Amino acid sequence: MEDPIRVGLAAGWKHVDASALAHSQTIDVDVVIVGTGAGGGVTADLLSATGLRVVLVEEGPLRSSSDFKMLESDAYPELYQESAARKTADKAINILQGRCVGGSTTVNWTSSFRTPPEVFAFWQRHFGLQELSAESMSSWFAVMEHKLWVRPWDTPPNANNKILAAGAEKLGIAVGSIKRNVKGCWNLGYCGMGCPTNAKQSMLLTAIPAALSRGATLYTRLRAERLRFAGSQVSALDCSALQADGIHLSGRQVRFRARHFVVAGGAIGSPALLMRSSVPDPYRLLGKRTFLHPVVISSALMDDRVDAYAGAPQSIYSDHFLHQAPIDGALGFKLETPPLHPVLYATTLQGYGEAHARLMRDFTKVNVVLALLRDGFNPASRGGRVRLGAGRLPVLDYPLGEVIWEAARRALLAMAEIQFAAGARWVTPVHETAPGYTSWAAARKGIAELPLKPFLCRVVSAHVMGGCGMADAPHRGVVDHRGRHFWLDNLSVLDGSVFPTSLGVNPQLSIYGLVARNASLLAAELSGRPLPAIP
């Protein structure tokens, strides 16, 4: 299997592993982009295409298909924030987030959805974002779908996804097929450990190679510490090199001076960088309204093997429960399935000792369904807050309030009913005191009475959004609809942190589309060329 990253490096791509820097240095460029995920990748591609000199700053390492061995023990420490164990400040929510070149796009499960029209409508009503709608954005989504091979997935779903489809259909609950950003996918099921066959059209394999081929420079193992500004102009970005372990500082500093600065460090990293920089924030909005799509999980034991580690992880979804109430009413939820691999499943599963061992022995017969709760629309769902903790690194507070638990209970009930309808012989919410149930009747009664609280009920997240929300005016948002900061002229935020609510869909395509638009507007401005023709 040819590794296009190693080929590119051999051909002369400029990659600086900052952990090996012998001296501190100052570098002048046109644009510095912090982060190499969905936002930073698309930005680097579009800006470099106009001839701008671009630098990408990434805290994680550069890893590629030669390194992707489909082993959790390698992949989590190498490719994820906190070895895939990033937590909210109170430790009640586990967050899966990438930390490598390509960011979460290198390790996501390839699910691709456009931002739903009702989400744009909500943003128009509540945040004055009149410029953004399903219609105005459709060309940008189409462009990115084309570039990243977002297509219907023709291969039959794996058994884990089939169970979701079968159970839902039996109950008259509509399901759909998930589009995926893959090209020649082998249907192995190890997307979360980095695609070993270079099928996933992540930033690592598309936008970043395009930018590097045009002469962009990629710095890895380099932490963006603070932006320096005077008046309304940012003058420099100060960075600290990490050691080869990716954790401790090496003591070397890199300062970038540039015309424009793009922050794309994700919804935890981006607000934290702006906070460390003490950028103007007169309305105290920075780091607020951080959304997670809190996920609750239901595990079922089937008669036959499910082998939920094998095959495309997510191919079936249901939005039925997103449409039972107004968008700002009781929280709706989206149903999907996760892949099951031994570490991911064993660490998520409740209990210990013999009880845990017994559940693990049935590992290959387990079906798991998850519900993503659509936070940020109901007035009581205000999300979390990023603040600076030890070492001025970010921590996230995300209170799990009654509005979340009410939805979690409905979701656990819905998932159990679907799993029993699909033939499950035993179902348990992933919850410390749930005994598990052998019939839908028992589950309905049991789940209705289950105490739902932090730690008792397992809550996880793989979608971090918000914290630098966009709006039409500085009293409602940190940036405008183009991602431009309201107070600093040459600063843009181009990533999922600009979403003023969650999305109700897996976020990658929403980020690609919005950033394609906003980076194109920025590229035109910085290069003096005409604005892009599409609206």
Added chain:
Amino acid sequence: MNFGRRQFIHTGLAGSLLLSFSGWLNAAGARRFSAAEREMLGAVVDAMLDGVLPVQSTQRRPLVAQTVDGIATAVAGLSAASQTEIGELFGLLAIAPARMLLAGVGKPWREASVSDVGEFLQSWRDSRLGLLQGAYGALHDLTYGAWYGRPDSWEAISYPGPPRGYF
């Protein structure tokens, strides 16, 4: 309401006492696990993985030690802030007064039985203090992460491992 407020004060007080105490213990910063910490972790792993580990102690002991090594590797991969927090937890559990008062384990860790340690794990799992519930979660996740990350644990769960060939 009244209860809620008392609970809050109780939690806050216990939490801050615990943290300031362990912070003092760890004033020297990040370091390798001490022998006492390894004994504590060995006891935790032994109880957490009961039902998975072989019954016979000559087979069981090296697997426990390997899992403790795996935990050390996993902790070294966490952020500096998380390493400090985990260091505080382990450092605290390794000293006798905290073991007795907070974990309720009367015997030294190396003498504690699976059921002694199981009672401790259960008490933290059920605790009203988020701090202890979170600490139970950390021990849980670190143990199972270290165990099921190892290919030799997969046969027992019928997991064939990643596909091989053509790579």
